[in-house]
Amino acid sequence: MKVKEQNYFFDFFRGEKIYFCFQNQFLKNFFKKMEGFMPRFTFYQKPTCTTCRKVKTELENAAADFESINYYETKLSKSTLKELLAKLKIPAADLLRKKEPLYRELGLDRKALSEDDLIRLMSEHPDLIERPIVVKGNKAVLARPAEKVREIL
Numbered sequence: 641m642k643v644k645e646q647n648y649f650f651d652f653f654r655g656e657k658i659y660f661c662f663q664n665q666f667l668k669n670f671f672k673k674m675e676g677f678m679p680r681f682t683f684y685q686k687p688t689c690t691t692c693r694k695v696k697t698e699l700e701n702a703a704a705d706f707e708s709i710n711y712y713e714t715k716l717s718k719s720t721l722k723e724l725l726a727k728l729k730i731p732a733a734d735l736l737r738k739k740e741p742l743y744r745e746l747g748l749d750r751k752a753l754s755e756d757d758l759i760r761l762m763s764e765h766p767d768l769i770e771r772p773i774v775v776k777g778n779k780a781v782l783a784r785p786a787e788k789v790r791e792i793l
Contacts, residue, residue, distance in 0.1 A: 680705050680706070680707070680776070681705065681706035681707070681774055681792075682706065682709060682774070682775040683695065683696065683699060683706045683708045683709065683773075683774050683775075684709050684711050684716070684724070684769075684771065684775070685708060685709070685711070685773075686711070686712055686766075686771055687710055689772065691771070691772060691783070691784060691785070692771055692772040694786035695772045695783045695786045696708070698789045698790070699774070699793075702793050704793065706774075711766050712766050715763065715766060716762070716766070718756075718759050718760060718763050721735075721759045724773060724775070727775055727778060727779060727780035728773070728780045728781070728782060732755050732759050733758060734770075735770050735782070736748065736758065736762070736768055736769075736770065737767065737768055737769065737770050737771075740767050740768060742765055742768060743768060746765075748761075748768075770782055772786075772789075774789050774792055776792050779792055780792070
């Protein structure tokens with residue numbers, strides 16, 4: 641028998657994905673909906689940042705299942721930044737690192753830029769993005785100070 645579509649569910653006791661083929665459309669829809677309830681975090685960070693290291697320790701101590709993204713190696717696209725801003729419920733200007741030398745070099749302290757322009761600049765220059773950011777589902781938190789990560793755990 642050929643498996644046309646691979647699906648899985650997460651076995652919390654074993655901590656692994658279990659793959660199987662759905663024969664029943666009801667079960668297929670049920671498990672697709674259940675994926676949204678899995679406690680999966682995304683952690684946007686810079687590994688050399690002290691606050692990011694503290695947040696990582698908080699996540700590990702909470703036994704949280706998380707994916708770590710170094711946004712200096714994997715630059716964030718404009719669409720990803722827009723999604724993060726929506727989940728954080730803040731404007732782009734609030735995600736800028738205003739003490740960063742690049743912020744002053746680009747004259748951002750003297751310019752009034754549109755939301756799209758700020759997002760484009762953050763996408764091009766990751767140094768401008770405040771960190772760390774922790775996302776779980778449709779919620780996100782800017783974990784500054786590091787203890788703020790507890791709001792999403």
